[in-house]
Amino acid sequence: MIGWGMxxxxxxxxxxxxxxxxxxxxxxxxHGEGRWSSVTRSAGLxxxxxxxxxxxxxxxxxxxxxxxxxxxEEGIIIExxxxxxxxWSTIARYLPGRTDNEIKNYWRTHFKKKxxxxxxxxxxxxxxxxxxxxxxxxxxxxxxQQQVQQPQEHDIKTVFSQAETSTEEMSETHGIRQQMVxxxxxxxxxxxxxxxxxxxxxxxxxxxxxxxxxLWNFADDYTVARMRQVCxxx
DNA sequence: AAACACCCCAACCGCAAATAC
DNA sequence: CGTATTTGCGGTTGGGGTGTT
Numbered sequence: 001m002i003g004w005g006m007x008x009x010x011x012x013x014x015x016x017x018x019x020x021x022x023x024x025x026x027x028x029x030x031h032g033e034g035r036w037s038s039v040t041r042s043a044g045l046x047x048x049x050x051x052x053x054x055x056x057x058x059x060x061x062x063x064x065x066x067x068x069x070x071x072x073e074e075g076i077i078i079e080x081x082x083x084x085x086x087x088w089s090t091i092a093r094y095l096p097g098r099t100d101n102e103i104k105n106y107w108r109t110h111f112k113k114k115x116x117x118x119x120x121x122x123x124x125x126x127x128x129x130x131x132x133x134x135x136x137x138x139x140x141x142x143x144x145q146q147q148v149q150q151p152q153e154h155d156i157k158t159v160f161s162q163a164e165t166s167t168e169e170m171s172e173t174h175g176i177r178q179q180m181v182x183x184x185x186x187x188x189x190x191x192x193x194x195x196x197x198x199x200x201x202x203x204x205x206x207x208x209x210x211x212x213x214x215l216w217n218f219a220d221d222y223t224v225a226r227m228r229q230v231c232x233x234x
Numbered sequence: 235a236a237a238c239a240c241c242c243c244a245a246c247c248g249c250a251a252a253t254a255c
Numbered sequence: 256c257g258t259a260t261t262t263g264c265g266g267t268t269g270g271g272g273t274g275t276t
Binding site for chain 1: 263
Binding site for chain 1: 241242243
């Protein structure tokens with residue numbers, strides 16, 4: 001058995017020392033993120049690229065929040081998990097300063113238990129599931145509508161374009177938009193309703209209870225207004 | 235005060251996707 | 256186009272801290 005701090009295949013493992021952190025920070029400030037495999041050679045760290053990346057992303061990266069998650073953040077996690085499941089990195093994009101690892105750990109220790117004991121939680125999940133099913137029905141109707149109302153579809157696409165901000169936090173929105181735009185025009189028919197479905201279902205659930213108010217901080221007012229409109233029409 | 239149980243979280247692993255060659 | 260390498264993700268582990276008996 002190889003213990004902490006011992007080397008396996010030449011790499012050091014285990015907890016990071018302040019010296020190692022300093023070397024990694026210096027390296028990233030000089031060369032930027034990425035090219036983790038060359039960190040070892042360039043920074044003089046006896047760590048695997050994987051280990052360096054993880055340390056940077058989860059601990060050293062600037063802007064990381066420390067300490068307990070706020071009730072708002074907790075709410076966002078609950079709602080987004082209901083939509084995406086264990087897509088921790090996706091959920092993390094909506095919680096600036098929080099890492100996927102942090103959210104994953106938090107979920108495990110807090111909600112997994114609660115899930116078992118709390119019927120309330122279970123009820124809510126069932127409710128979300130029910131809403132999703134309803135949305136699926138609506139999706140079918142929407143598809144029919146879209147075939148008649150092509151301009152609306154393009155309007156939504158424009159909204160997402162306008163919603164795109166310079167902040168990294170909007171990357172998921174950007175991702176959705178990209179997903180939509182990258183699809184060829186003919187396939188958007190299939191793509192758009194899925195987006196509607198997820199977003200509308202999520203909005204129905206969280207839009208009014210205030211828990212997810214933090215989420216809206218990432219979108220500009222115009223986008224929020226349009227999204228409310230979109231969801232209302234569904 | 236000691237033993238035990240539980241919680242929290244940093245860091246690891248394996249796998250898959252993305253990218254480079 | 257196929258292979259090798261790198262990167263990113265989700266699941267899991269294990270050690271330290273804290274609470275309970």
